Amino acid sequence: MDDDVIFQVTSGFEDIAVYCSTYTSALPIILLLGFFTSTSMQRWFSLVTTMAGTTKVIANFVMSIKENQPEGHQIVQQYTRWILLGWALTFRLICKPLKRVFPNLTSLQNAGLLQPHETLLLEREPASNHPLVVIHWNLTLLKLCNRKGIFMDISDYGRNQDLLMGFKKSCGDTIKFASKNIPFALIQAVTITVYSFGLASLMARQLTEKHTPTSFIIKYFPVLNTFQYFLYYLWLKFGRLAAYPFGDDENDIDIKRIFQAHIEDAVRWLSLYSSPGLTDQLVSMSLHSSSNEWMINA
Amino acid sequence: MDDDVIFQVTSGFEDIAVYCSTYTSALPIILLLGFFTSTSMQRWFSLVTTMAGTTKVIANFVMSIKENQPEGHQIVQQYTRWILLGWALTFRLICKPLKRVFPNLTSLQNAGLLQPHETLLLEREPASNHPLVVIHWNLTLLKLCNRKGIFMDISDYGRNQDLLMGFKKSCGDTIKFASKNIPFALIQAVTITVYSFGLASLMARQLTEKHTPTSFIIKYFPVLNTFQYFLYYLWLKFGRLAAYPFGDDENDIDIKRIFQAHIEDAVRWLSLYSSPGLTDQLVSMSLHSSSNEWMINA
Amino acid sequence: MDDDVIFQVTSGFEDIAVYCSTYTSALPIILLLGFFTSTSMQRWFSLVTTMAGTTKVIANFVMSIKENQPEGHQIVQQYTRWILLGWALTFRLICKPLKRVFPNLTSLQNAGLLQPHETLLLEREPASNHPLVVIHWNLTLLKLCNRKGIFMDISDYGRNQDLLMGFKKSCGDTIKFASKNIPFALIQAVTITVYSFGLASLMARQLTEKHTPTSFIIKYFPVLNTFQYFLYYLWLKFGRLAAYPFGDDENDIDIKRIFQAHIEDAVRWLSLYSSPGLTDQLVSMSLHSSSNEWMINA
Amino acid sequence: MDDDVIFQVTSGFEDIAVYCSTYTSALPIILLLGFFTSTSMQRWFSLVTTMAGTTKVIANFVMSIKENQPEGHQIVQQYTRWILLGWALTFRLICKPLKRVFPNLTSLQNAGLLQPHETLLLEREPASNHPLVVIHWNLTLLKLCNRKGIFMDISDYGRNQDLLMGFKKSCGDTIKFASKNIPFALIQAVTITVYSFGLASLMARQLTEKHTPTSFIIKYFPVLNTFQYFLYYLWLKFGRLAAYPFGDDENDIDIKRIFQAHIEDAVRWLSLYSSPGLTDQLVSMSLHSSSNEWMINA
Amino acid sequence: MDDDVIFQVTSGFEDIAVYCSTYTSALPIILLLGFFTSTSMQRWFSLVTTMAGTTKVIANFVMSIKENQPEGHQIVQQYTRWILLGWALTFRLICKPLKRVFPNLTSLQNAGLLQPHETLLLEREPASNHPLVVIHWNLTLLKLCNRKGIFMDISDYGRNQDLLMGFKKSCGDTIKFASKNIPFALIQAVTITVYSFGLASLMARQLTEKHTPTSFIIKYFPVLNTFQYFLYYLWLKFGRLAAYPFGDDENDIDIKRIFQAHIEDAVRWLSLYSSPGLTDQLVSMSLHSSSNEWMINA
Structure with missing residues (x-):
């Protein structure tokens, strides 16, 4: 047996x-x-x-505003802040590590990206609409700039709209990617x-x-x-x-670091309007000491 | 045996x-x-x-109309309504759930998207031509705006045409996708x-x-x-x-919800013209309380 | 044995x-x-x-011609006819069912798409050049319009050229597709x-x-x-x-039906110039009875 | 055994x-x-x-030059010849059958595409730079046209530059395709x-x-x-x-025949400027005998 | 056993x-x-x-500056140098052979691509930001040109911005390709x-x-x-x-040779502004000896 x-x-x-x-x-x-x-x-x-970038939309706006305008600094800065805010509100929806950094609107307010009265307005809408609301604000700001006549050229009004719409579309595409991708069950x-x-x-x-x-x-x-x-x-x-490219894995796209880079870049492009002195100095210095040494090898 | x-x-x-x-x-x-x-x-x-979106074509039209025009509100609203109508008439052709919501033109009329005399005109044409007819109306409206001189700039006439044609093309592509896709037999x-x-x-x-x-x-x-x-x-x-992305399955693209979102967005973009007061207030409030706190981290 | x-x-x-x-x-x-x-x-x-479409190139031309011009109706109609002719001459080369409908230039003349003196000119060229010749005529027509100054804006001259060139390219791509596709032997x-x-x-x-x-x-x-x-x-x-998407199979692309649809659409876009009365009436009727009922759901 | x-x-x-x-x-x-x-x-x-085409860049240049200018005919003809020359110099680099037709610069000179003093300049550069040199000449010609003020509109200067750069890019892409394709060893x-x-x-x-x-x-x-x-x-x-699409095989792309077609097309587009009489006559003849017979079927 | x-x-x-x-x-x-x-x-x-090219952005800038301006030569040359510098700083990050040619900023300075005071500014930033900083300088230069009014047309300001942003994007895409490609472990x-x-x-x-x-x-x-x-x-x-297309393998893309070609091309495009005499002479010589021999074959 x-x-x-x-x-x-x-x-x-x-x-x-x-x-x-x-x-x-x-x-x-x-x-x-x-x-x-x-x-x-x-x-x-x-x-x-x-993936949505902020450089083009910010730099073009900064470049298209006439210099030495009253409130020019504030307008340029506010437009930039709202672009960054729209980016953060978009990636908060789909990227867990960024969601942990900005768990609610108050955390964005603490980071200086949102003002108290703006928070109140955003709180009335569902989170998925937040990026759209902020783009709405920026469109209003574009209208204001046009009304004030502080665009360098009439065509700048249209160009900035196009760029803002392009930014909106790439934010929307990113959300679509996250929500309409390969299904979890598979x-x-x-x-x-x-x-x-x-x-x-x-x-x-x-x-x-x-x-x-x-x-x-x-x-x-x-x-x-x-x-x-x-x-x-x-x-x-x-x-x-x-x-799932926005997770916690070390090989994932590091949205937190990218957001930090977007903020740093934004400050750089802002300086084109707000504090052009330093770079202008560099440009003219380079102009006066220009040499064509690099052409010799050619 | x-x-x-x-x-x-x-x-x-x-x-x-x-x-x-x-x-x-x-x-x-x-x-x-x-x-x-x-x-x-x-x-x-x-x-x-x-997939056809309505944001770009609506927002650009609203932004390109001069402020404080007689009939301005009505024109902007009508253009927007017809864009939404064109979208609904397109997706009705290919998406069963939306077809159930809008089984005939009367149901669209009840939803306020169609006026009685417009229904009469649409009824003369086969359903597959309906989106084209509505785009035809919008082109006529663009001509009217140009004749009245209520565009901010002469180039706005052309830009709005381009966007409308882009909207028409993406509607056509969506119908093509549904009718000329992987054959049923396979x-x-x-x-x-x-x-x-x-x-x-x-x-x-x-x-x-x-x-x-x-x-x-x-x-x-x-x-x-x-x-x-x-x-x-x-x-x-x-x-x-x-x-078959437009069916009844819970994983399918939810066209009904998307249409609702398009309507909500349209109302938002419309407010850029019709009721700018509130957002203008927000913009100026933000301008006056602007801080560069967010730049500090950079 | x-x-x-x-x-x-x-x-x-x-x-x-x-x-x-x-x-x-x-x-x-x-x-x-x-x-x-x-x-x-x-x-x-x-x-x-x-695949080459005719809507964009026709509608843009019609929209860019000043209203109430002498010969305006004829110019707009002729441009449209030549676009349709170019389309027919292209698809005749690659699609047998359409070739049977238009076996020679006389059949196109009978359909009213070609005039006798135009037929004489086309007959001098090989069939593969026919679409190019017709586009050449349209370019000449654009020059004439510019000389007469009947474009709404100077930029319309360039935009119509671009669209015509785009139409030419998509016609050429379609022919390329048919001639340089997967080889028959394979x-x-x-x-x-x-x-x-x-x-x-x-x-x-x-x-x-x-x-x-x-x-x-x-x-x-x-x-x-x-x-x-x-x-x-x-x-x-x-x-x-x-x-071989242009054959006789019931699942093939039905070029004959598509051509019919292009003609119908062309008549629709033409009416923007030739008989705007009816649509204008509709537009103003809708404007005066406008309601924001559709916004309520939002 | x-x-x-x-x-x-x-x-x-x-x-x-x-x-x-x-x-x-x-x-x-x-x-x-x-x-x-x-x-x-x-x-x-x-x-x-x-693959680089010559139609768009040539036709746009011809259409953008004011009529009845001194040297207008020569300028238009020279621009066209250089575009064709650039095309031939590009495909000579990668396509053996065309290389046999144009083994050296003298053969191009014999074909009338190159003038003796131009040959001298080209001979100083390696063959791979020839297309760039010719585009350089065309850019200079654009500057000359702008200086002379023979463009119809200021925007034509920029548009022709863009088209020329597009032509340059597609020439470069074709060379890249031939040199950076699937490796021979594989x-x-x-x-x-x-x-x-x-x-x-x-x-x-x-x-x-x-x-x-x-x-x-x-x-x-x-x-x-x-x-x-x-x-x-x-x-x-x-x-x-x-x-290897540019070889001698009967199924290969027949670059020689394509080049011949490009020359024929170029002559056609040139006639828009040089001898508009004939086509103008056709256009006005068609205009005066216009009928809407073709619309009846719609 | x-x-x-x-x-x-x-x-x-x-x-x-x-x-x-x-x-x-x-x-x-x-x-x-x-x-x-x-x-x-x-x-x-x-x-x-x-892959980022320098031709378009350089040639367009050179073509858009009015002739005979004070400092015109220097401005055009500086813009060109910075574009080349931006290219070199980008490919240094991802391509080892180029990194060996330019191991540090001093080597770029020795090659004449960087001036001493520019090196000081770049050294403050991490290497990954260098291309952005240089594009920032070029944007400032564009603003300066606009302020000085040396653009041929108001639209040139915007067009050069767009091209510069396109250059920035393709630099960024190249870095993305190198850093976010198929993982090494696989x-x-x-x-x-x-x-x-x-x-x-x-x-x-x-x-x-x-x-x-x-x-x-x-x-x-x-x-x-x-x-x-x-x-x-x-x-x-x-x-x-x-x-890994940027390595030392003989089949790899030879970035060093490409960079040399970019410098040579840049000198060529620069000559459109700095020394147009020679080419102008060629153009007018060709114009006066123009023949339509090449058209005969057609």
């Missing part, structure tokens, strides 16, 4: 081993990962190239497939090794086997990363 | 099992799904990014393939398990098998979803 | 069956079809989105492969069934087998359709 | 046959060809749609793979047929086998064609 | 050979390489077509897979050959086997090249 049990268990194990061997065929996994990853990467690359399924493949390949290996007479194989080749699994794991991880 | 019958039945069943095992090879299914889904997804992503065939694969894999499984001595396998591994099928089912569902 | 012959024939048949079974492996067929169809579909989708080869696969899979099936003891399989499973072949056939048909 | 040798040879041959059978598995070849061809075709299609490797596959599949067939009792198979099925190989050969040829 | 050891070793070796044979299946490798390479090539082609894994496949396929071959009676196979067929491996190696190399 004991023998029978052992036989049953052994043959049962062997069955599993055979089953696992079929299951661990690398081809379906590779195809699955290939299609999944190339799809999520195409999306990710298109996101990276279209990613979960691919993940479980790869993990269960790893488990099954482990079992299949241990059992087939049993009837080999050498321990040589055990020593060297499971390394290759594990490596193969590791490759699929890496591939999967890359596909997941591309599907 | 009894034995013979049993043998015949058994061997017949075994034949089917063998046949099914060949049929249930995962590779063709994965390749089929891979190519099918990546094609329909590429189409879907391109739809999502090019999708149906892929669906039946995946379903019959599920059935065949079930039969193959039950029979091979017969001659294994342990029930261990039955307990644990059909789970994995079912899971594999579930993965293909999910993949297929995703591909179908991408091919 | 009889037995030997029977044996020889039988074993010969079995060899064929084995050969066919190898040949009927679904994988190469699926891969072949997958790559072929996804390539031709990518091309097809890009064609559908870039499509023919893929087609024969799928057909011979169907034949081979049929033979393989009949022979293997011989040594199965049950007729059960014959009854139910060839259904699945035929279905599998039907799927490949559908896939192939879709790929071929995408490679 | 004889028997032993025969046995050795036979079993050696069988080994090769088995080896060949493994090697002739169609799947790797199909995958290799699938990825290779779809990559080179994507590149090729993008080349075909972006194409060579794919080619040898397909050829050796053909050889191996031939050997495998001849040997396996030895032990089949019927000659039936030899009669009918090698046809299918050869056909399969022929398919791969076609596929490969198509991929190679897409990788 | 000796026999037993030999048996153990032999059977152990045979196990490895069998293991290696499974491992050396070409399909997973081909699929892996196919997906990997087509992804990295798509990225690479998009890089090549969008490439490493693919590389090791292909190398270990080569090793395994070598072992599998040597052992299976042992029990074949002919040395014929060893003589001829390892050639094919090695060739197959060589193909994968080539494919991999191509994929890696596309992932």
Whole structure:
């Protein structure tokens, strides 16, 4: 009876081993990962190239305002602040690390991006509308500038509108990317497939090794086997990363750092209006000491 | 004789099992799904990014009309209403849920998007021409504005035409997407393939398990098998979803909600002309209490 | 000897069956079809989105001509007719159904799209140059309008040139698509492969069934087998359709219907200049009875 | 001993046959060809749609010069000639058949595209810079036109610059395509793979047929086998064609014929300035005999 | 005992050979390489077509400055130098060979691209901000030109801003490409897979050959086997090249040569302003000796 049990268990194990061997065929996994990853990467690359930037819209506004206007400094600064605010309100909706930095409107107010009376107005609207509201304010500011006649040229009114609309569209596209991307259920399924493949390949290996007479194989080749699994794991991880690019992973897009860079850049472009003295000095200094040394090599 | 019958039945069943095992090879299914889904997804992503929006065309018109004009409010409001009407008439053609909300022109009239005399004119044309007719009206309105000289600048006449033509094109592209997409017969065939694969894999499984001595396998591994099928089912569902994005499924694009959002946005942009008082107040309040606190971190 | 012959024939048949079974492996067929169809579909989708339209170029011209000009009606109508003529001359080159409608220039003259003296000029050139000649005429017309000073604004001269050049380019791209697409020899080869696969899979099936003891399989499973072949056939048909989108197939792009729609649209846009009375009336009627009922829901 | 040798040879041959059978598995070849061809075709299609055209840049220049200017004819003609020269100098670099037509600058001079003193200047520069030098001349010509004030409108100066820069960019992109495309070594490797596959599949067939009792198979099925190989050969040829589109193959893009067409078109656009009489006559004839017959069908 | 050891070793070796044979299946490798390479090539082609160029931004600036202005030469030269500096500072960040040419700001100063007081300002900022700082200087220069009124037309101010912003964006995209491309870990894994496949396929071959009676196979067929491996190696190399296009490999994009070409081009465009005499002479010479010989063939 004991023998029978052992036989049953052994043959049962062997069955599993055979089953696992079929299951661990690398081809379906590779195809699955290939299609999944190339799809999520195409999306990710298109996101990276279209992600909303603030430089163009800010620099163009600053450049198009006449110099030495009353309230010129405040207007330019306010437009810039609202662009940054719109950016922050957009990425807050889709990026958890930024959401942790700005959990509510008060935190944005504390960062100086929002004024108290603006907070009151924003609080009346759902969070998904906040970026639109801020763009609405900026459009009003453009109208005000036009009414005051502080644009360098009549065409600047239209150009700034176009750039603001472009900014609005890329904010909207980013939200669309986050909400209308590869569905969660599919990613979960691919993940479980790869993990269960790893488990099954482990079992299949241990059992087939049993009837080999050498321990040589055990020593060297499971390394290759594990490596193969590791490759699929890496591939999967890359596909997941591309599907959720705004998470906490160290390879994710670091929105917090990018926002900081946007603020620093904004200050730089602002200085074109607010404190042009220093750069003007540099420009004229360079002009007077100009040399064509660099042309000699050509 | 009894034995013979049993043998015949058994061997017949075994034949089917063998046949099914060949049929249930995962590779063709994965390749089929891979190519099918990546094609329909590429189409879907391109739809999502090019889907007609109303913001740009409305906001630009509102911004380009001189302030304090007689009939200014009505003109701006009418242009906006017709843009929304054109959007609704477009998506009514291709999206069943919206078709249920607006089954006929009277329902649009009840929603205030259409006036009685406009309904009479639209009824003379086939439904597929309705969006074009409404764009025709808006072009006439642009001519009227130009004749009245209420554009801020001569270039606004051309810019608004361009934006209106862009709106027309994206409406046309959306209809093209719905009518000239992956053919129904192909999708149906892929669906039946995946379903019959599920059935065949079930039969193959039950029979091979017969001659294994342990029930261990039955307990644990059909789970994995079912899971594999579930993965293909999910993949297929995703591909179908991408091919028919405007259906009733909970993952489909919710056109009704989007239309509601377009109306709300339109009201917001309209307020730039119709009731600028409130936002102007906000803008000047913000201007006078401006601080550069946010720059300090930079 | 009889037995030997029977044996020889039988074993010969079995060899064929084995050969066919190898040949009927679904994988190469699926891969072949997958790559072929996804390539031709990518091309097809890009064609559908870039196919030359007439709306933009016509509507912009009509909108840019000053009202109440002498010969204004004729100029606007002639420009429109030539755009439609250019479209017809382009698609005649690549689309057989349209070629049957307009087999020669006389048929276009009978349709009123060409005048007798224009036919004489076109007949001097090869058919592939006809669209270019007509665009040349339209450029001359633009120059005439500019000389007469009947453009609303100086920039309209340039904008209409740009749009006309865009129209020329999309006509050229369509011809390129038809002449520089997936080569005929490759499509023919893929087609024969799928057909011979169907034949081979049929033979393989009949022979293997011989040594199965049950007729059960014959009854139910060839259904699945035929279905599998039907799927490949559908896939192939879709790929071929995408490679030759302008044929006689019922799923092909119906160029004749599209041309009819372009004519109807052209008449609509023309009415913006020629008979604005009716639409103007509608616009002012709507303006005076305007209500903001639709805003209430927002 | 004889028997032993025969046995050795036979079993050696069988080994090769088995080896060949493994090697002739169609799947790797199909995958290799699938990825290779779809990559080179994507590149090729993008080349075909972006290949430098001369129409837009020439026609716009001709249309933007005021009529009846002194030297107007010469200026327009010279600009056109230099655009054609730039095109020829670009495609000479990458297309062998055109290189044979224009082996050196003297041949271009003989064709009337280059004047003797221009040849002297070009000879100082390496061939890869020639297109840039000619664009430099055209920029100078634009400056001259601006200085002379013969542009219809101030904006024409900028527009012609933009178009010239666009022409320069598409010339540069074409050169990039030819120099930075799929590397030669890879194409060579794919080619040898397909050829050796053909050889191996031939050997495998001849040997396996030895032990089949019927000659039936030899009669009918090698046809299918050869056909399969022929398919791969076609596929490969198509991929190679897409990788080197400017060669001597009859399916290649016929640059010589295209250049001839560009010259003919250029003469057509030039006639807009140089000899407008004929077309003007046509336009006014058409205007006076205009009918709206074509509208009746609508 | 000796026999037993030999048996153990032999059977152990045979196990490895069998293991290696499974491992050396070409399909997973081909699929892996196919997906990997087509992804990295798509990225690479998009890089090549969008890589920042300096021609457009420089030539447009030069063309838009009024002739014979005080300091005109210096302004035009300085703008050009800063564009080239911005390009060099960008590619220094991502391209090792250029980093070796310009290891620090002093080396740029020695090349005449940077002036001492500019170096001082740049040193205050992190290297990743350098391109932005230089674009900031150029924006200031544009403001100065506008203030001085040396633009040919008011619209030139805006156009040059747009081009400068376009230059900024393409610099940013290039940096994004280098930093947010296919992750290093994945490439490493693919590389090791292909190398270990080569090793395994070598072992599998040597052992299976042992029990074949002919040395014929060893003589001829390892050639094919090695060739197959060589193909994968080539494919991999191509994929890696596309992932890191700015390295030291001879097939990489030669940034140093490209930078030299940009400098030479810049000198050419500069001569449009600084020394137009020579080209003007050429233009008028060509004008006076113009012939329409080239039109005769048409």
